[in-house]
Amino acid sequence: MKIAELRISGPGLIVDGVDLEISGGETVGLVGESGSGKSLTARAASGLLPKGLSATGSVTLDGRELLGARERVWRSVRGTRVSLLMQDPFAMLNPLRTAGAHVAESLRGRRDRAEVLRRLAEVGIDDPAVADRHPFQLSGGMRQRVALAAALAADPELLIADEPTTALDATTQHDILMLIKGIQRARGMGVLLITHDLRVAFELCDRVAVMYAGRIVEQGPPAEIGKAPAHPYTAGLLAAVPTVERRLPRLAGIRGNVPAAADVAASCAFAARCDQAAPECGQARPPLRALPPDRFTACLHEVRPRARAEEGAAAPRHIAADEVLRVTGLGKTYGAHVALSGVSLDVRRGESVGVVGGSGSGKTTLARSILGLVRPDTGTIALAGRDRPRHHLVQCVFQDPTTSLNPALTVGATLAEAAAQGPADGRLAVAELLELVGLPPAYARRKPVGLSGGERQRVAIARALSVRPALLICDEPVASLDVSVQAHVLELLREVGTSMLFITHDLAVVRQMADRLVVLSRGRVVESGDTAQVLDAPEHDYTRRLLASVPSTR
The missing domain is CATH 3.40.50.300 (P-loop containing nucleotide triphosphate hydrolases)
Structure with missing residues (x-):
């Protein structure tokens, strides 16, 4: 799928000129704070924008333009060639239908029990009894596996996963992520992973696109971004990620909030929160420029490394005996x-x-x-x-x-x-x-x-x-x-x-x-x-x- 110059408007501009491409067999992560436009970008790419919002630009699949297409065209694509996996499986699963019924409904070919059980086994559900259970009878991780099986049952070319592991514990999250990665590689399927958790994106993705105030501000391989972020916003996000290795003396987030895209359309969107902002940052919108070998940044300056304050020990708490x-x-x-x-x-x-x-x-x-x-x-x-x-x-x-x-x-x-x-x-x-x-x-x-x-x-x-x-x-x-x-x-x-x-x-x-x-x-x-x-x-x-x-x- 190729997304080009995507703009989404409602009462005002929300997404402002997003370019993104996901190839077969590739996992692309879309990260950023709430309000950056990540989920709306995914909804536009699947023809599910809420009422009152409109999109311009281009969304193509194998060269076929989908943006602006009739609903019957989207129905022929959505769930078959492009499938969605949402954060809350309860939002995807009908509480009155069994796990097996959800999978059978999505199958394009044979729908017998043997095929349903095979599809459930593909996502790590080996107990046949699960097919006869309703969503409320399953754990959160098991419900997400059922939702994944249903999303993959039509053998889509692209899976859009919107915060698929946010509410899951560490081991279940890891299992689901590795499951998606294994199936993606086996099928040669493209995956667009939307998340606010940088650790999840860096674990799973081949490329990461950082979104802020409706636009992409940095893109590249996660290993390279992790070593040397090329945009101050990315550096700020990475500095805020907690570490399991040591207790930090101070936890530092980014000051301020994400602005509306309409309010920063003619300037650097991050300038008001950036410690490196210069007068020129507020005078024009910086273009997304290429950095060798395969990176892009929308910053005019060379980014200074932002430390996580890992030196020294956290101040001890005063703990009484009682x-x-x-x-x-x-x-x-x-x-x-x-x-x-x-x-x-x-x-x-x-x-x-x-x-x-x-x-x-x-x-x-x-x-x-x-x-x-x-x-x-x-x-x-x-x-x-x-x-x-x-x-x-x-x-x-x-x-x-x-x-x-x-x-x-x-x-x-x-x-x-x-x-x-x-x-x-x-x-x-x-x-x-x-x-x-x-x-x-x-x-x-x-x-x-x-x-x-x-x-x-x-x-x-x-x-x-x-x-x-x-x-x-x-x-x-x-x-x-x-x-x-x-x-x-x-x-x-x-x-x-x-x-x-x-x-x-x-x-x-x-x-x-x-x-x-x-x-x-x-x-x-x-x-x-x-x-x-x-x-x-x-x-x-x-x-x-x-x-x-x-x-x-x-």
């Missing part, structure tokens, strides 16, 4: 499924304890038990300060700030309502809570819809801190955020200094956040100890498998 949480022998079963079995851990005042593990390891059940949302079958949970209500003692920051904030309330009303539930002595005002999470007082008048993802998560953190909890449970708080925004939020959580139980599937993130680490597998603690010790010298095979699955930009 405990804010002690969990002893926790057990919980759902029918025949053992969610937790004899789980014990503790968190001291000022300490951050990480909990890692794959899907189904028991992380969420543990968090819900501590929050009082699940009643354990066995074991005890002791919280410091029993004289205070439970919701004063423990607060939670969830993965998706959009669903955790009331869209009808302003930020100020949300924070004021939460603070009123806290202790009267020393109660923080709305302006103080906003200042605590690095937001200006004017944000009190905004509603969640007017905030970026990172800003919404900051508000969610401020709300959790408003009752001055003894313990903050962070359940995948940055899994859905761009790498730069992620760095800002993680640094904020480190600076707050509240005792934390930090739950994540990302070992690089937990390295930056946790003083001690607990590894869960199938409801049991298989390893625990000082974070550096566990990650540098793991003793359990499961921990070693988790570490081996972590992708890298290096």
